[in-house]
Amino acid sequence: MKHLIIIIVAIFFTTADTNQLFAQSSKDQIEVQVDGLGCPFCAYGLEKKFKEFKGIKDVEIEMETGVFTFTYPSDKAITIDQIEKKVDDAGYTAVTTMIERSSGEVEKNEQQKTEVTEDSEVIEENIFVAGNCGMCEARIVKSAMGTEGVLSAEWDKETQNLKISFDSAQTDVSTISENIALVGHDTQLTKSDSTVYGALPGCCQYERK
Amino acid sequence: MKIATFSMVISMSFLIGCSLSPQEWAHQRTIDLGSTTPIGLTVVDQHFWVADGDNNQLVHLDKEGKILFKEEGFERPMHITTDGKSIFIPEYGKDQVTIFQGKDKVKMLLTDSLDAPAGIHYNDGFFAIADFYNHRILYGKEDQWIRFGQEGKENGEFYYPTDVHIFDNQIYVADAYNNRIQMFDVEGNFLLTFGAEEKIKAATGIFVSNTQVFITDFENNRVLIYSHEGLLEQIIDRDLNSPTDVFLHEEILIVANYKGKNLMFYEQE
Numbered sequence: 001m002k003h004l005i006i007i008i009v010a011i012f013f014t015t016a017d018t019n020q021l022f023a024q025s026s027k028d029q030i031e032v033q034v035d036g037l038g039c040p041f042c043a044y045g046l047e048k049k050f051k052e053f054k055g056i057k058d059v060e061i062e063m064e065t066g067v068f069t070f071t072y073p074s075d076k077a078i079t080i081d082q083i084e085k086k087v088d089d090a091g092y093t094a095v096t097t098m099i100e101r102s103s104g105e106v107e108k109n110e111q112q113k114t115e116v117t118e119d120s121e122v123i124e125e126n127i128f129v130a131g132n133c134g135m136c137e138a139r140i141v142k143s144a145m146g147t148e149g150v151l152s153a154e155w156d157k158e159t160q161n162l163k164i165s166f167d168s169a170q171t172d173v174s175t176i177s178e179n180i181a182l183v184g185h186d187t188q189l190t191k192s193d194s195t196v197y198g199a200l201p202g203c204c205q206y207e208r209k
Numbered sequence: 210m211k212i213a214t215f216s217m218v219i220s221m222s223f224l225i226g227c228s229l230s231p232q233e234w235a236h237q238r239t240i241d242l243g244s245t246t247p248i249g250l251t252v253v254d255q256h257f258w259v260a261d262g263d264n265n266q267l268v269h270l271d272k273e274g275k276i277l278f279k280e281e282g283f284e285r286p287m288h289i290t291t292d293g294k295s296i297f298i299p300e301y302g303k304d305q306v307t308i309f310q311g312k313d314k315v316k317m318l319l320t321d322s323l324d325a326p327a328g329i330h331y332n333d334g335f336f337a338i339a340d341f342y343n344h345r346i347l348y349g350k351e352d353q354w355i356r357f358g359q360e361g362k363e364n365g366e367f368y369y370p371t372d373v374h375i376f377d378n379q380i381y382v383a384d385a386y387n388n389r390i391q392m393f394d395v396e397g398n399f400l401l402t403f404g405a406e407e408k409i410k411a412a413t414g415i416f417v418s419n420t421q422v423f424i425t426d427f428e429n430n431r432v433l434i435y436s437h438e439g440l441l442e443q444i445i446d447r448d449l450n451s452p453t454d455v456f457l458h459e460e461i462l463i464v465a466n467y468k469g470k471n472l473m474f475y476e477q478e
Binding site for chain 2: 038039040041044045047048051063132133202203205207
């Protein structure tokens with residue numbers, strides 16, 4: 001009898017542990033480094049919007065660092081592209097994204113890097129790009145840096161000047177400008193589509209000329 | 210005689226000018242709040258209550274600025290108000306207003322649903338609430354409420370209102386991302402707008418005194434001070450760091466700095 005009780009108890013705890021492990025391991029852990037969490041009203045809005053997505057749990061935003069974490073059911077197999085799309089839709093810009101799968105496997109996004117070769121001719125230019133805040137800055141810089149051939153990009157909120165360096169063999173100011181306009185920011189060369197502009201978060205809706 | 214008349218006119222003009230021009234607000238002291246990130250502020254019995262949005266708590270300080278206690282468990286508390294007994298806390302993340310008294314927390318009963326309430330103000334039995342994602346204002350008490358406004362840029366429309374203040378049967382709204390202040394009567398009829406000329410970037414917090422309207426200009430690190438008619442009287446911009454709220458208590462102006470993590474105090478000179 002004594003042995004039987006021990007066996008039952010052992011089976012119970014083994015099962016409980018397995019269930020617990022299963023429950024824990026059925027979620028992917030996602031961490032996104034979001035740039036430009038300057039405005040609390042928008043940042044809290046991002047958190048609120050994510051909480052409304054079905055399946056997303058444990059949403060947390062660390063305002064100081066811009067680290068935004070949540071969990072998502074593993075069987076949905078969410079991708080980095082899907083996460084970054086959701087972050088974009090909420091008006092933010094994901095700098096780095098990492099998924100730790102329930103299996104322990106880790107996936108990270110990789111930012112494109114332009115290689116400078118012997119044939120490269122590096123040019124520096126300054127262009128006007130309209131914007132308001134830290135969130136704008138993150139979006140503008142990411143868009144510029146996402147253009148193949150761009151080596152560096154710095155945008156100043158006060159002057160609204162974008163300082164870029166790029167390989168003229170791979171790209172030009174016009175292409176960079178068009179890419180920036182695609183994310184909602186008017187430049188001295190290209191005007192953004194009004195629908196895209198209208199979808200920017202409230203704090204990013206700069207005064208249009 | 211001609212000279213005497215001229216001198217008299219000049220003297221009169223000077224005296225009239227002095228009596229009409231408001232006194233300037235000057236910085237007196239700053240209270241450092243440590244890790245607290247103030248979004249909203251109110252005062253009860255000389256004590257300060259600060260809504261700490263990032264840390265989901267309400268912070269209670271004595272008049273010297275010493276933290277007495279922190280009440281946790283709110284979801285993104287925003288611009289708060291008081292009736293002298295309770296603190297009314299709009300919880301942005303919970304879509305509700307919570308009434309906090311002593312240690313009790315009770316959900317405020319409303320006849321309408323909210324989507325991210327960002328500000329509330331109490332005056333003489335009535336409340337006004339800034340309903341951020343619904344781009345509208347609720348005004349009323351108990352089961353008698355009106356609502357006005359919709360998303361837009363025209364007069365009477367809002368683009369993410371963050372704070373409200375009731376004064377003398379008028380409702381003043383910090384129309385955050387329209388970058389302006391709007392004034393309405395208590396039936397929700399539009400009366401006046403101002404602030405556009407100053408190129409505000411995110412009008413986040415508002416307070417109305419007997420003579421002036423104070424508004425925080427979040428991205429520009431400024432507090433703008435207007436007459437009730439919307440004439441700009443003063444700009445405070447020194448050492449402010451992302452101001453989110455402003456409050457006048459016994460002739461002392463208090464500014465809550467979100468990124469500065471402090472309260473700055475001003476008196477008229």
